[in-house]
Amino acid sequence: MNTTHALPNQEPRRWMRYTPGQRVLRFVLYLLFVLAIVQSMRTIDVIPEFLYDAPTQMADLLHRMWPVSWQSFQGSIQKALIETLHMATLGTILAVVLAVPVGLLAAEKLTRNRAVNFLARLILVSSRSINSLVWALLFIAIFGPGPLAGTIAIAFRSIGFIGKLLGEALDDAQPGPIEALTATGASTGSIIGYGYWPQIRPAFWSIVLLRWDINVRESAVLGLVGAGGIGMALNSAMDLFQWDKVALILLLIFSIVIVAEIVITRARKALL
Template sequence: MTEISHYAQVWSHRTPRKRLLMWLGWLALVALFVWCWQIMTETTIWMFVTDAPRQAADIGGRMLPPRWGYLPELMNPLWDTINIATLGTIGGVIMAVPVAFLAARNTTPSVTILRPIALFIIVASRSINSLIWALLLVAVIGPGLLAGIIAIALRSIGFVGKLLYEAIEETDKRQIEAITATGASQAQILSYGIVPQIMPAFWGISVFRWDINIRESTILGLVGAGGIGLKLNASLATLAWNQVAVILLLILGTVIISEWVSARVRHAII
């Protein structure tokens, strides 16, 4: 150790090189932002933008008072919406379970072929929103609840599959080792060593996804996949903003209740 001969006058907690890099990073971000902004707003008609507050006031005025008489007509579509979410979640979870077991590193039968396929299914399902799935399915099998249910199910595979396979990979290895040591078959190792460990995660994830699906299923009707969104679409098309207000309040109420239910159930499980 050499003796410290003098103290620096200026103290900084990063080296100059690091600070320079940070500034360059921020500068690059700002430049990128400005560039993107210019490209994005190329086609924007600013007259509409400046006009927006007046439009907002106009729409707001038409929404009030909400047409409460419309409410009874909404009960059936609401029931459909809840069914789309629930049946879709069940379908999605059923499909997600095998995918999750194929994707988890410790349960997949083949790391080189099946695991990448399972991971691709998960990414594909996750990156495509249920509304896009619904758009496609309505085109393929026609409008109606079935398209909505399948759309919700397809979107749920990725979400449930990803969280579930992470839970499978996080299981306690010693418990699995102990079951293996008894001479259990692969299926028995799965059912005694792994399934009990992931059960709480499984129920938690499913209920959580159900809650999200209630939200998503409210708008599937915009593309014709049934539920309360159909009414929303019809009211928007006829510019019946006072009906739109009722629908939005109903959706909000449903979402809040489903969130509460899901939180309660998850709390009870964990």
């Protein structure tokens, strides 16, 4: 029988969560995080007097917003609200038409050409890297202020979102059905329609519905730069200090976001 005895001068082993190198690295990261916060606070240049006066100004603003001007809904505000929904819907449809081909080209398993994959991904990254407000300002300079510029801005911003997720869904598809169709000599259209589409259909509709929900929110903001929609009515009311109308428009924006969420939930259940 073998018996293991600890050496009398041997220290007991202690469990350590982090190695000394990991501790130093964590300390450096925490230090950089604190320094970034301190530097940001110094750069922002917060004026203490404005902070002290903020509760009073907020209370005064809320007092001016009440009562809400419900009678102002008929007319320009109602038209702007409908225009916002049209911008989000048309922008999403246009984005799907433009994003699907790019997403197909970005999928490595479907398009086996690295140069084409790189170009498609470059288009998707370029679309996502530019904010909707920047797209709106660009298209306002081209088409002039109005809902057309806002609709195209929404579409160009959505291409990267829809195309990227669609490409990832294609790459995640099970290879079995695709290999079977390929072995029978099926065309590329048949492979996409009968091999890929049944697998990515739930993901595709989820992506489109989610993007429409996002576009409803964004279209309400694009009007602040002149790209149509209810944001233009909000900007006009704020410029004229019509705070009761501002309250009405804010409530309408909140309401359409809630309604859009309900519509998305019902549509997902119906389609999926």
